[in-house]
Amino acid sequence: MTGKPLLVLDRINSFYGPVQVHFDLSLTVPEKAIVCLLGGNASGKSTTMKTILGLKTPQSGHVLLEGRDITGAPTAEIVRAGISVVPEARRLFGEMTVRENLLMGAYVRADKAAIAEDYDRVLELFPRLRERLRQKAGTMSGGEQQMVAMARALMGRPKLICMDEPTMGLSPLFVDRVLELIATVNKTGVSVLMVEQNASMALRIADYGYVLQSGRIALEGPARDLLADPRIRTAYLGETIE
Amino acid sequence: MESLLSLPWFDFTISGVVIGSIYALMAVGLALIFGVANLINFAHGSVFTVGSYIGWTCAVALGLPLWATVLVVAAAGGIVGALIELLAIRPLNHQSRIAPLLATIGVGLILDQIVHIIFGANPRALPVSLPNLRFSIGSGTIGAIDITIFVTGVISALALYLFLFHSKLGMAVRATAQDGDAARQMGVGINAINMTVFGIAGALGAIAGLLVGIYYNSIDPNASFEIMLKGMVAIVIGGMSNVPGAIGGGLILGLIESYGIALFGASYRDLFAFAVLLLMLLLRPNGLFARAHAREAEPMTGTFVTRAKPVRIPAWALVAGAVLIALVPALGQPYLTQVMTNALLYALAAMSLTLVAGTLGLISIGHAALLAVGAYASALLTMAGLPVALGLVLAAAITAVLGAALTYPAFRLRGHYVAIGTLAIGEIVALVILNWTSLTHGSMGLYGIPPLELFGIPLFSTNASYWFVLALVIVFALLQMRLLSSHLGRTWRAIREDTIAAETYGVASNYYKGLAFGFAGFVAGISGAVSAHQFSYINYDTFNLLTSVLILTIVILGGLGNVTGAIVAAIIVAGLPEVFRTLAEYRMLFYGMALLLLIRFRPQGLMGSD
Numbered sequence A: 001m002t003g004k005p006l007l008v009l010d011r012i013n014s015f016y017g018p019v020q021v022h023f024d025l026s027l028t029v030p031e032k033a034i035v036c037l038l039g040g041n042a043s044g045k046s047t048t049m050k051t052i053l054g055l056k057t058p059q060s061g062h063v064l065l066e067g068r069d070i071t072g073a074p075t076a077e078i079v080r081a082g083i084s085v086v087p088e089a090r091r092l093f094g095e096m097t098v099r100e101n102l103l104m105g106a107y108v109r110a111d112k113a114a115i116a117e118d119y120d121r122v123l124e125l126f127p128r129l130r131e132r133l134r135q136k137a138g139t140m141s142g143g144e145q146q147m148v149a150m151a152r153a154l155m156g157r158p159k160l161i162c163m164d165e166p167t168m169g170l171s172p173l174f175v176d177r178v179l180e181l182i183a184t185v186n187k188t189g190v191s192v193l194m195v196e197q198n199a200s201m202a203l204r205i206a207d208y209g210y211v212l213q214s215g216r217i218a219l220e221g222p223a224r225d226l227l228a229d230p231r232i233r234t235a236y237l238g239e240t241i242e
Numbered sequence B: 001m002e003s004l005l006s007l008p009w010f011d012f013t014i015s016g017v018v019i020g021s022i023y024a025l026m027a028v029g030l031a032l033i034f035g036v037a038n039l040i041n042f043a044h045g046s047v048f049t050v051g052s053y054i055g056w057t058c059a060v061a062l063g064l065p066l067w068a069t070v071l072v073v074a075a076a077g078g079i080v081g082a083l084i085e086l087l088a089i090r091p092l093n094h095q096s097r098i099a100p101l102l103a104t105i106g107v108g109l110i111l112d113q114i115v116h117i118i119f120g121a122n123p124r125a126l127p128v129s130l131p132n133l134r135f136s137i138g139s140g141t142i143g144a145i146d147i148t149i150f151v152t153g154v155i156s157a158l159a160l161y162l163f164l165f166h167s168k169l170g171m172a173v174r175a176t177a178q179d180g181d182a183a184r185q186m187g188v189g190i191n192a193i194n195m196t197v198f199g200i201a202g203a204l205g206a207i208a209g210l211l212v213g214i215y216y217n218s219i220d221p222n223a224s225f226e227i228m229l230k231g232m233v234a235i236v237i238g239g240m241s242n243v244p245g246a247i248g249g250g251l252i253l254g255l256i257e258s259y260g261i262a263l264f265g266a267s268y269r270d271l272f273a274f275a276v277l278l279l280m281l282l283l284r285p286n287g288l289f290a291r292a293h294a295r296e297a298e299p300m301t302g303t304f305v306t307r308a309k310p311v312r313i314p315a316w317a318l319v320a321g322a323v324l325i326a327l328v329p330a331l332g333q334p335y336l337t338q339v340m341t342n343a344l345l346y347a348l349a350a351m352s353l354t355l356v357a358g359t360l361g362l363i364s365i366g367h368a369a370l371l372a373v374g375a376y377a378s379a380l381l382t383m384a385g386l387p388v389a390l391g392l393v394l395a396a397a398i399t400a401v402l403g404a405a406l407t408y409p410a411f412r413l414r415g416h417y418v419a420i421g422t423l424a425i426g427e428i429v430a431l432v433i434l435n436w437t438s439l440t441h442g443s444m445g446l447y448g449i450p451p452l453e454l455f456g457i458p459l460f461s462t463n464a465s466y467w468f469v470l471a472l473v474i475v476f477a478l479l480q481m482r483l484l485s486s487h488l489g490r491t492w493r494a495i496r497e498d499t500i501a502a503e504t505y506g507v508a509s510n511y512y513k514g515l516a517f518g519f520a521g522f523v524a525g526i527s528g529a530v531s532a533h534q535f536s537y538i539n540y541d542t543f544n545l546l547t548s549v550l551i552l553t554i555v556i557l558g559g560l561g562n563v564t565g566a567i568v569a570a571i572i573v574a575g576l577p578e579v580f581r582t583l584a585e586y587r588m589l590f591y592g593m594a595l596l597l598l599i600r601f602r603p604q605g606l607m608g609s610d
Helices: A043-052 A075-081 A096-103 A113-125 A140-155 A172-187 A197-207 A223-228 A228-234 B007-037 B044-061 B066-092 B100-120 B143-167 B169-180 B180-185 B192-218 B223-236 B243-264 B266-283 B315-327 B333-358 B368-383 B388-412 B415-436 B462-484 B489-497 B498-505 B508-533 B545-558 B563-579 B580-587 B587-601
Strands: A006-014 A019-030 A036-037 A060-065 A083-086 A158-166 A190-197 A210-215 A216-222 B134-137 B140-143
Touching: A006 A043, A006 A113, A006 A190, A006 B007, A019 A036, A019 A210, A019 A216, A019 B134, A036 A172, A036 A197, A043 A158, A043 A190, A060 A210, A075 A083, A075 B180, A075 B415, A083 A140, A096 A113, A096 A140, A096 B169, A096 B388, A140 A172, A140 B563, A158 B580, A172 A190, A172 A197, A190 A197, A190 B489, A190 B508, A197 A210, A210 A223, A210 A228, A216 A223, A223 B508, A228 B508, B007 B044, B007 B140, B007 B143, B007 B169, B007 B192, B007 B223, B007 B243, B044 B066, B044 B100, B044 B192, B066 B192, B066 B587, B100 B223, B100 B415, B100 B545, B100 B587, B134 B333, B140 B143, B143 B169, B143 B243, B169 B192, B192 B223, B192 B498, B192 B508, B223 B243, B223 B266, B223 B415, B266 B368, B315 B462, B333 B368, B333 B462, B333 B489, B333 B563, B368 B388, B368 B415, B368 B508, B368 B545, B388 B415, B388 B508, B415 B462, B415 B545, B462 B489, B462 B508, B462 B563, B489 B498, B489 B508, B545 B563, B545 B587, B563 B587
Parallel strands: A036 A190, A036 A210, A083 A158, A158 A190
Antiparallel strands: A006 A019, A006 A060, A210 A216, B134 B140
């Protein structure tokens, strides 16, 4: 792995009641990199997202952003520190306009001039949204909604965007578009942590990958190596990696 | 037709719009809170009452001008609302979603009692000097009061619109209402948003209280519940969390009531509201203005509070307890025995409710209606000459059938809607009793109900009726426990845990719900019937919302579904305040605090739930 570490999860153990979800989970997202966290159902992916955003406090272990401990901090503070999110299934504010959705992405910021700057920058990146600013987000197509979700995340002027299954529920055609969008976002200098079930696709654009299985990192490595690894397939058929 | 046309329709329209704008003010607050916190705020009517009394203090006691009064009332209402959120709702963040609803019932009781303590129980006048303007339009007139109320309503709506659509905080409120989790992930502080909407709702509700006081030149410390229900009907019409819908719903309700009064008379006023409520819940639960693809009815099942293992009490201890309770008359204190009789009658009612609310998971806030049906049935039958024993049994049977039939419309409802629906059904029963004068003597009530006796053996001595009621409690408690451990009990619990899953296994859930309400109706009917013979006088208000809330408090204290818990809790809740006279005076405060503290600190009840 190259680059300075931006986000570090250090030996996280988390529980829901008596059930342990994470077992010494450690991972690193370097600056300007795309990292994907692969895992099937109930592997602990969503809890990982919640832990990073401070929505779930781990029993032990630390979340570090640029070396600063943000474990269990209020979400507003974490967002302000530079982590934005594209939630699972996008979760746009469907009854609100595209413009309002974008502004919600900048909710924690108070620097009006800089927000206006980012607003223009984001619309340059996604010119299609400029024509749709007054449209209700819920009335757009799935691909357009994904665009809004990413634009909204960028409005927080993040150093890292966490994406929860960005390709879920999209047609194969759109999946390619979304991967392109992720690459576009990444080129602006933002790191991406992508949680995905769709391993082969995620690894195509990622720099580095982790495979999460029953709350443990079962496998990790440069995306290229993982893509070639036959064990990736077995992992997704639910078999245990030897 | 001639007479219909000659009615002053214009005036009825004006009063409908005026009252409707007050309902709208109430409804907007309820809708905002429902949207953001997913909660029906049963304390909202009490904020209204508090507002009307703060208005009286400003306008009459301090002599402030109207505009200043409105501002003070709004500010005070806002503070009360925000405090409700901070003290009663926020601590329940991690509890099940119906817990805060019950907490708001407790808060409402407490606020009402505080108003009672400070201002007394009687209504008082709220004269406000307005320019003596009257505009004649055709055959009708509009007065300065009408205009004041309407304009205040419009200004409030405009202010709210500006806040929601042209401020950052307002945008966050809307975002939270649409998707709370997503808003949280954007860094929106949910607590701050909740407090904001409770504050806004409080301000609008308090203003509504002031306006109603001005309109009728009267404020009433007992108005809370009724006005809350009106607001709730309005949001059900408008679509629960839909703010413009709430305004529309309020106006529609105001007009329906006004025209209804024109056609049928004022005593039917509330009946329209509840009939509309039930119809809406059944036919268009997403509201009048919802689009076809509107959100599904809330997926919350009856699951309620943290379930805890029930405390198993050995049989010898139960027997010993029963013997001890049976020995109460031996203490030679007739007053205590009477209090205990009353507590045991509550125990019967609580056993009945714990079956539907605990075992079956349908939180009913209208259970007093079943007591009323039983009481009236037995009273009327025995006054017509039937022996009391037969009257009791028939009354219980009638309540069983009516209980199942009346609540049938609520069977398809879930979560909060069950609470609203049962509440509406309960109110409809009370209103039918009030209006069916030829049968029930209306507001006069029934006098001279024969005292308890069984087959010619009089049971009206204090001790005899005590033992009789105790025997009933024991018999039905054993029967209910037997049922709970049978196949039937398991089926009820399965329906509670997951109705849809149970149905996919071939459980006809409506049939089993009917059985539960039938059994519960029988027990509640007996309780009501015996009460009627004890009191010898009943009226439509003998078993009211406070009774329902009290029974619910007992059930929660005892542990949902727990039969012995219900009995123990009935003795604590219905018995204790009567023994300590000071508590009886502040009964509502006691119940409210009990409910609030229970939900906060021991939601699984004293004895655990089953």
